[in-house]
Amino acid sequence: xxxxxxxPKPLILAVLAGLLTAGTAAASSQQxxxxxxxxxxxxxxxxxxFRTSDPGASFVNCTxxxxxxxxxxxxxxxxxxxxxxxxxxLPAANANYKLSDRCTxxxxxxxxxxxxxxxxxxxxxxxxxxYPVCNYRTxxxxxxxxxxxxxxxxxxxxxxxxxxxxxxxxxxxK
Numbered sequence: 001x002x003x004x005x006x007x008p009k010p011l012i013l014a015v016l017a018g019l020l021t022a023g024t025a026a027a028s029s030q031q032x033x034x035x036x037x038x039x040x041x042x043x044x045x046x047x048x049x050f051r052t053s054d055p056g057a058s059f060v061n062c063t064x065x066x067x068x069x070x071x072x073x074x075x076x077x078x079x080x081x082x083x084x085x086x087x088x089x090l091p092a093a094n095a096n097y098k099l100s101d102r103c104t105x106x107x108x109x110x111x112x113x114x115x116x117x118x119x120x121x122x123x124x125x126x127x128x129x130x131y132p133v134c135n136y137r138t139x140x141x142x143x144x145x146x147x148x149x150x151x152x153x154x155x156x157x158x159x160x161x162x163x164x165x166x167x168x169x170x171x172x173x174k
Contacts, residue, residue, distance in 0.1 A: 029076040029077055029078045029080070029142060030076065030077075030079075030080050030081075030082060030138060030141075030142040030144070030145065030146070031074055031075075031076045031145040031146075032050065032052075032074065032075050032076070032082060032084055032138065032145065032146040032147075032167075033072060033073070033074045033145060033146070033147045033148070034048050034049055034050045034060075034061075034062075034072070034073055034086055034147075034148045034149075034150075035048065035070065035071070035072040035073075035147070035148070035149045035150070036048035036062070036064060036070065036071055036072075036088055036149075036150040036151075036152060037069065037070045037149065037150070037151050037152070038064060038068075038069045038070065038152050038153075038154060039151055039152060039153045040153045040154065040155065041153065041154030041155055041156075042067060042154060043064055043090070043091055043152060043154045043159070044064060044065055044066060044091060045063065045064065045065075045091030045127070046063070046064040046088065046089065046090060046091045046152065047061050047062070047063050047064075047088070047089040047091075047123065047124075047127070048061060048062055048071060048072075048073070048086075048087070048088045048089075048150055049061025049062070049073065049086075049087055049089075049119060049122060050073075050075070050084045050085055050086045050087065050119055050148065051084070051085050051118045051119045051122065052075075052077065052079065052082050052083060052084055052085075052118065053083040053084075053085065053115060053118045053135050053172070054077070054079055054082075054083075057077075057118070059119060059122045060073050060074075060075045061073055061122070064091075080138070080140055080141075080142050081137050081138045081139060081140050081169070082137070082138045082146070083115055083118070083135040083136070083137050083138075083172045084118075084135055084136055084137075084138065084146065084148070084168075085117035085118035085119035085120065085131065085132070085135045085136075086117075086119065086131060086132060086136065086148040086163075086165075087117070087119040087120070087122055087123065087129055087130070087131035088129075088130050088131070088150040088152070088161065088163075089122070089123035089124065089127040089128070089129055089130075090127060090128040090129075090130060090152075090159055090161075091127060092126070092127070092128060092157060093125075093126045093127065093128065094128060095127075095128040095157065095158075095159055096157065096158045096159070097128065097130065097158070097159040097160070097161055098159075098160055098161070099130070099160075099161050099162075099163075100160070100161065100162035100163075102162060102163070102164065103161055103162050103163040106132055106163055106164075106165060107130075107131070107132045107133060107163070108132075108133060109132070109133075109134065109170065109171045110133065110134040110170065110171025110172075110173070111133045111134070113173060113174060114133065114134030114135070114171040114172055114173055114174060115134060115135045115171075115172040115173070115174055116133070116134065116135070117131050117132055117133060117134060117135055118135055119131060130150075130161055132171070133171075134171035134172060135171070135172045136148070136165065136168040136170065136171055136172065137168060137169050137170065137171070137172040138167055138168055138169070139167055139168070139169055144167050145167050146165070146166070146167035146168055147165060147166045147167055148163065148164075148165045148168075149163065149164050149165070150162075150163050151163070151164075
């Protein structure tokens with residue numbers, strides 16, 4: 001039986017619990033995380049990352065390698081709130097993928113009236129980018145971390161992608 005990306009799995013729960021624990025420490029800046037969890041199959045070379053819209057900001061990312069099923073990266077800076085462009089790069093050019101309804105809603109939210117995703121061009125050649133149209137704005141509370149999680153099922157070169165977020169107020173308007 002094929003696992004559903006919509007039901008909580010121990011791996012996702014463990015990853016989220018780890019992120020929530022990491023985000024509870026008092027910090028002088030707001031923490032932001034992006035995580036990818038491979039629910040089924042493998043996807044070596046899959047990249048997840050984000051970039052703030054701050055001028056000169058760097059793109060931070062992690063790469064799934066070997067038989068790893070997850071990767072996560074964190075970034076802290078003093079700007080509060082932050083405008084973050086989240087992205088996942090599927091490890092194949094022109095990959096076939098479908099999005100969950102939840103992910104479709106997050107990706108299309110604010111379309112046409114938002115600050116364009118600052119990570120839109122960050123996937124390397126030979127990959128397929130999946131990303132929200134807009135940067136998402138974090139809350140104004142520095143003790144409230146922002147999380148973006150990509151859940152991916154890999155099935156013979158076809159991908160099913162779900163995404164969820166916490167600690168954001170929504171797409172950043174223009």
